[in-house]
Amino acid sequence: MGSSRFSSAAQGAVSRRRLLAGGLALSAAAALPGCKSRMSGLLTGADAHPADYPTVKAVEFMGQYLAERTGGRLGIKVYAGGQLGSETDTLEITSFGGLDLNRVNFAPLNSVEPMTLPFSLPFVFESVPHMRRVVDSEVGEEVLAAMEPHGLIGLCIYDSGARSFYNTRRAIRTPDDMAGLKLRVPASDLYVAMINALGANAVPIPFGEVYQSLAQGVIDGAENNWPSFVSARHYEVATYQSLTEHLLTPEALVMSKISWDRLSPEDQDLVREAARLSVGEMRRLWDLRVTEAKATIAASSVAVNEVEKEPFAALMRPVWEQFITTPQQKSVVERILAMREG
Missing domain, CATH: 3.40.190.170 (Bacterial extracellular solute-binding protein, family 7)
Structure with missing residues (x-):
């Protein structure tokens, strides 16, 4: 794993709270019902948004897809509502392998990888369709790939609206x-x-x-x-x-490289496929949520x-x-x- 570019504040605060949060993610996953043969494939994820938020539902959709394709061997448990700390906290925990998956806004990624900064610029995107075209293109793939040296595998990019x-x-x-x-x-x-x-x-x-x-x-x-x-x-x-x-500014779904490397190449391909499909589900739910909020x-x-x-x-x-x-x-x-x- 390459060197981390977390901010000095983050680097200096591998605090008890963060270590505790990482332990909570692992122990909570282990405590879930089910046989031991399935626990090794239960991925833990964090999201600061509430449990009914489109990004949370999209990752749950991803977990359901993995479970269906593997007969329950792979799945995802999402800890929503900031249960495991702030996005900065959980991002660092993910890079250390304490969490498998993390939905995070691009803002905290800016101090980790400079290539994420263009997506965070004010007025760089002229509309939601423009933003979606960009993140779905090779530009989005390039930005996601830039996270790997920091212990993070970029899986997909979600919306966070205007x-x-x-x-x-x-x-x-x-x-x-x-x-x-x-x-x-x-x-x-x-x-x-x-x-x-x-x-x-x-x-x-x-x-x-x-x-x-x-x-x-x-x-x-x-x-x-x-x-x-x-x-x-x-x-x-x-x-x-x-x-x-x-x-x-969009949001990213990232995976710990430590967790990623434990997967077989076939499972890695399946996780990427599930993440890609979850983007459409997230956008469907997001557009409905925007319409409801405006009303x-x-x-x-x-x-x-x-x-x-x-x-x-x-x-x-x-x-x-x-x-x-x-x-x-x-x-x-x-x-x-x-x-x-x-």
């Missing part, structure tokens, strides 16, 4: 409206740079703390996709939603406004230049832009 801003104070129509707002972001240098470049103040806090922070005025707002805005009930306290759609917001007291995106996108060029520094990264960005419809 992210927009919502806040408790005012509608955002121009970048000037961002001034002074305290906006929550994930723990990502790129997200922080994006918010600061727009004139707001980035506040990195865990997703699970956003509702209370909004309600107590610790932050003024956040940014996320339609389903998360609804499922986390943020719309109950943040009554302004502005459709900037600044990010369409919920339409029936709520949230004031939703459209946004002219170009003034926001123009402020992102310095951010692109800050994070896209290698010829390989620049090539990925150029190929992404070349796949736009316009």
Whole structure:
């Protein structure tokens, strides 16, 4: 296994909590009912999203497919809802072999592998169909393959929709409206740079703390996709939603290389096939979830406004230049832009 590029904070915190989480994943899998001959093929997975979320259901679909194809010899048990820690925690546990599978947003992958950064750039994707074309192409395969030196096998890429801003104070129509707002972001240098470049103040806090922070005025707002805005009930306290759609950052399903190497070549092919098929199921469920979330917001007291995106996108060029520094990264960005419809 190659050297890891986890951030210094992550490297310095192989904490008891992470080790405990890794142990929980293994012990919980061992405790599941079934005969011992089937336990060796029960893969454990983690997802920070709730149990009914499309990514969780997609991985469960993948597990069902594996079970059907192998007569129950292979399967997947997903620990959803952040049971085993944050995405950063579980990502590191996965690289060490404490978990077999992990659904993770590209943001925490940015500090692990620089080739994931182009997919996280603000306004690099012009629409959901554009993003899907890119991740389904050889560009997506190239980015997934770049994770292997870090102990992670990239299996497939899921959606996380278009992210927009919502806040408790005012509608955002121009970048000037961002001034002074305290906006929550994930723990990502790129997200922080994006918010600061727009004139707001980035506040990195865990997703699970956003509702209370909004309600107590610790932050003024956040940014996320339609389903998360609804499922986390943020719309109950943040009554302004502005459709900037600044990010369409996808999410990855990765597997521990340690676990991967234990599989036979035939089982590896089967796992890849199951992952590929799970993408269609995830997208079907995701599109339904977006439609439902939009209907919920339409029936709520949230004031939703459209946004002219170009003034926001123009402020992102310095951010692109800050994070896209290698010829390989620049090539990925150029190929992404070349796949736009316009």
